[in-house]
Amino acid sequence: MPIAYRRVSIGLALCAALTLAGCHSPAPLTAQQREGQRLYNDRCAHCHELNDLALKKVPPNLHGVFDHTALPSGAPATDLNVERTILSGRGMMPSFAGRFDQEQMAALLAYLHAGIR
Numbered sequence: 001m002p003i004a005y006r007r008v009s010i011g012l013a014l015c016a017a018l019t020l021a022g023c024h025s026p027a028p029l030t031a032q033q034r035e036g037q038r039l040y041n042d043r044c045a046h047c048h049e050l051n052d053l054a055l056k057k058v059p060p061n062l063h064g065v066f067d068h069t070a071l072p073s074g075a076p077a078t079d080l081n082v083e084r085t086i087l088s089g090r091g092m093m094p095s096f097a098g099r100f101d102q103e104q105m106a107a108l109l110a111y112l113h114a115g116i117r
């Protein structure tokens with residue numbers, strides 16, 4: 001293929017890749033999701049992002065947790081199961097019973113659905 005044509009097709013491929021990448025840029029967070037983000041950053045991220053307590057069982061990565069059919073434990077990835085984990089704790093994860101009111105819990109779940117960012 002002549003060089004000039006090759007340049008054009010590389011250019012086209014690049015454009016297509018950039019356009020596709022653009023499609024994946026996440027939608028802006030709603031007010032509810034932003035509240036969930038704040039709660040996640042305050043209460044969850046230090047373990048789930050940083051493992052700052054150096055837990056032997058490394059807290060699982062929750063990015064895209066609802067994009068999978070199962071939670072890391074194998075339980076179905078449903079709001080109910082995530083809420084149960086938060087309320088009851090699991091292994092080294094403490095219980096957050098009484099720490100979030102219903103609105104805050106809904107905000108946290110909405111943020112996890114939107115994708116941690």
Ligand code: HEC
Nearest residue numbers: 043044047057059060071072073075082085090091092093
């Ligand atoms: C002290 C550290 C710590 C904090 C704080 C913490 N977690 Fe966890 N979390 C863990 C660990 C460790 C596990 C793995 C538990 C296991 O399977 O033994 C876990 C597991 C999970 C799971 C997976 C449950 C499953 O069934 O696989 C979810 C969902 C989760 N945490 C959500 C949260 C949310 C939301 C918050 C904030 C409200 C939070 N966690 C706060 C340590 C933490």
